[in-house]
Amino acid sequence: MRKTTCFLGSILMLIVFSMESQAQQSLADLKNQQKKIKAAVEKVMPATVSITDGTGFGSGVVVTNDGYILTAGHVLTTNPRNRDLTVYFPDGSRAKARPLGKNLTVDAGMCKLIGDREWPYVEIGDSKGVKRGDWCITIGHSGGYELGRTPPVRIGKILRNNNRRMITDCALIGGDSGGPLFDIDGKLIGIHSSIGRSIAENRHAAIDPFLEDWDKLADGKTWGKLGAPNPNRAFLGIRMSEDKARVEEVIPRSAAMAAGVEVGDVVIKIDENQINGAADLVEAIADKQPGSEIRLRILRQNKSILLTAQLKSLAEMESE
Amino acid sequence: MTYQRTIDRKMNYGIAIPGLVLLGFLMAGSSPVAAQQENDFDKIFDEMMKEFFPPELRKEIESLREKQSDSDREEKEGTLSSFYKENRKFQELKQRELQNRKMDRMEKQHPSNLEAYRPLSEAVSDSVVAIFGDQSDRQLVYATAVTDHLLVTKADRLEGLTSVTCRDRKNRSMKAKVVKIDKVHDLAILKTDFKLSPISRKAKTYEEGSFLVSVGNIGSPLAMGTLAVKPRSVIGKDRGFLGVEPAPSSSGVKIEAVTEGSAARRAGIMADDVVTSIDKIKMSTVAELVTAIGSKKQGELIKLDILRNGQKIQIEATLDGRNQRGERAARFEVMRRLGAVLSRRHGEYPSVLEHDTPLLPDQCGSPLVDLDQRIVGINIARAGRTSSYALPIDLVNRIVEEFQKNPSR
Known part of the structure; x- marks a missing residue:
């Protein structure tokens, strides 16, 4: 009887595991992934910025060479008079940015660097194609801008993605809000938004809604409501x-x-x-x-x- | 709408600083934590309530927002810091809760995903022992063999013990003496008569994005992580913070903006003021101002000479700590502990590399190994939800070599 139970148990286990096909990885696989991630980090770090309105810190990422920055909508909400923001780059240089629009329902925000020059920027990816189990990279100025510290790099796995919101086990904390989530090739797939109790519950706004609303955001429009359940969910x-x-x-x-x-x-x-x-x-x-x-x-x-x-x-x- | 709230009872912390108290608490709800024993349940529940959904903290944050008076603010801060004191019983309860957490199959730390790192932990675990105190069988910390008879570990976890019991991978017990405590780096050196299998201690370069695995005295990896920040000093995070945005100016350092609720705001410093000196030391560059303030501790009083509309005035300011003020500090401290038990000592290190491995406090002292099986450091503290610290291996080498040259010091 006992044997039978164990046997059934192992069949069930097999079924459970086969439902989610993730091939057992080898050290060589990990080395390949590490190589890609290191290359991606080196490429995207210079465009990962810390943003402050004088009352607190968030993060953001430059996505065009003329200086458009994507960030979280809520990073721009503590700035009622819409003053220009101070932006810190990882190399310690500073610039000013003008706050633009925000879609608070998906926690998307935009601002633009002031100054006629070429800015370091990252490539935008496609959040629709991001699959559960994919590696991802988190960078952000955790705890606010810290002189002499580059923004901490974290890696993890995509746990959920409905192309509006992603959940990963890349741990986030205050100051990371608005920072970039990249795929293994260093393409931008999300923006850090909020956290839950567990270290495996870190929420990111998916990048596609930013692109769909690009013109509205660039126009400085504000809409939606933070923390509101999405009525279309x-x-x-x-x-x-x-x-x-x-x-x-x-x-x-x-x-x-x-x-x-x-x-x-x-x-x-x-x-x-x-x-x-x-x-x-x-x-x-x-x-x-x-x-x-x-x-x-x-x-x-x-x-x-x-x-x-x-x-x-x-x-x-x-x-x- | 109310349905959605009661059903989707999920915690949601906005993660800007100061970010959103509102977003954080809007969706917060009560959430019992799974526990094996009924007796412990209430304890864990109470502790978790305090930790994660703290009604007291919510009240305090709200009252902090309402009350503008400084004395009130300071009083509330006192309550907050005692609220978050690292207490051992609480740590044990929370650690167990974290260990019992149901993991998603896809998580990077899921045992089935950690299997890929096993060749590394198998190769290194012979150099690692678990450390136990005198009477109890509770593991205090790990220690790593660095020579045939010397081990290193996190000093603060030894709680003043002068001799300890070690257990190696083959479950052999051995006694070890604490022969050196380096308080600055929080590193203890232990000596045993037992013949150890030391790690190879080659110095290496550090690169962000490197995969790292932490290894205990067992074949399975403890956890994996990545190198988040290259070695740096984390001393002086409690250094003074004035709360101004400085900019260059011909006559001193111009204040472009004053942070809300900051020491500068309380002292009456205003935008467009020009700081000409601090404590009688002339200020002519932004760097000088940053250094002058950064060299002071939080709570210190500084005297500023200021030019305002051409008038010379003097202002005294009591410095805040960075991230150590009222509301902002409270929220950050809550987040810092979400899903993590922190080491009692987790700061003031002259040189640490930061990684994102979710270490437990009793997993410190373990070696941090890269994919080429090189030891990059010794884990020294869990510092936050997102961060652990390790002493870089070249620093550990220096401390050990110094001890070997001068064992009496």
């Missing part, structure tokens, strides 16, 4: 506690209610993701679009059942 509509996957509430008119989820159900899996609590639920839905279908593996009165739910956005729920 996919939404399941159950409440569970942080550490238990037992459903405590099913929200009326939600996808979960339509699918037949009941209070007391224990959610084991959403698609292939194991669910152990509210955090897992949020993560499992994070990449989904409204309208997409998910499979819920549920334990109800000790029976395993499978439900299918079609996700809705908050806006859809409220309009019904």
Whole structure:
């Protein structure tokens, strides 16, 4: 009996591992990746700046040779009179920059260096193509600009990407806000935004929305709201506690209610993701679009059942 | 909207300085931490509440924002610093919570991803021992063999012990004596009669982006990281901070802007003032001003001669510390400990290389190894959420060689 259990266990393990195919890496693979990352760091460091409005510090990155800087929207919010910003380069040189627009919902901001010269800048990548498990590089002036210190380099893996927001295990801290997230080739894929409790929860605004809104940002427009839930985000509509996957509430008119989820159900899996609590639920839905279908593996009165739910956005729920 | 908040109970800290208290707390909610034992649960819960969702801190931050008076501000700061004192019981609880954290399969620190570094840790772990105190079986720290009979470790973790028990990879126990404490670098040298397998101690160059693995007295790697900043001094982070933006001027150093809530603002320094001297020393360049202020400690009083609209005036200012003031300090200190247990001593080092390995305090003293199996340093402190410090190997070599020449000193 015991043997059988172990055997089944190992089959399950195999299934779990094969779901996420990441080939076992060798030291030689790591050396190749390290070589790319070192080259990328050397290339992008000079364009990674610290930004201050006189009240505090954020980071940013120069993305054009005429001096457009991308940063986090919230870095520009402590500057009500819209004074020019002071920008510090890693080599200690300083310049002034004019604050431009910000989209606070995705935490995107823009400013432009003042002065007719060629600035060091980085190449913009494409955040849509960024995959879970990809290496990424974080640079930022952690803790504010520090004379004689280059901005600390950190590396990590992409854990989530829905092309609006990315979550990585590149640890961030105060002062990094607005700093650049690069792919392994040193192309800009995101801008540092906020952190959660865990060191594996570091949030970055994906770069594509910056490009979509480039003209509006460059025009100095401000819109959106910080920390506001995105009304167009996919939404399941159950409440569970942080550490238990037992459903405590099913929200009326939600996808979960339509699918037949009941209070007391224990959610084991959403698609292939194991669910152990509210955090897992949020993560499992994070990449989904409204309208997409998910499979819920549920334990109800000790029976395993499978439900299918079609996700809705908050806006859809409220309009019904 | 309310649904979204209750369901997506996620912490969200804006990470500018001062950044956004609002963003930070808007989405904060309560979140129990998984714990094995019921008894410990309440303790951990209480501690975590304080650490991560501190209602007291929220109140204090709010009152700091409201209250403008300096004396009030100082009083609140006192409360904040005692609030964050590194206490051992708390460290143990939090460390366990961190170790029990469920990892994402894709995380760089996931055991399956660390396997790739195993050849390095297998090769180096024979040179590493775990250090235990007299009575307890609680590991204090690691130590690294640098010669046949000498080991180095983080001095502050030894808590004044003069002899310790070491355990090597083969689980052999040996006694070691503390023969040297270098307080400046926080490095202790231990001596044992046991024959050790020392690391190779070649000096090397340091490059940002290098992959680094920390190695204990076990075959599995402790954790990986990357070289974040080349060796530098981290002394004087508590040095004086006035809070001005200086610019060159023909008659002294012009103040372009004064930071809100800073020592300069409180003292009444204004934009367009020209500083001609500090403590009677003439100021003619920005560098001179920066040096004059930087050479003072936080809390020190300085006297400035200032030209304002052509009038000579004198102003006295009590210096702040950088990042050590009221609201900003509080928020940064919270973030610094998010997802990390810091070493008790984690600063004032004359030369450290910074890396992003999430070390635990009892994992210090371990060697930091690059992909070519070279030892680049000895881990000396967990300094923050994003940073650990290591003493560069060439510095460790110098200290060890100095000791070998003059063991009595």
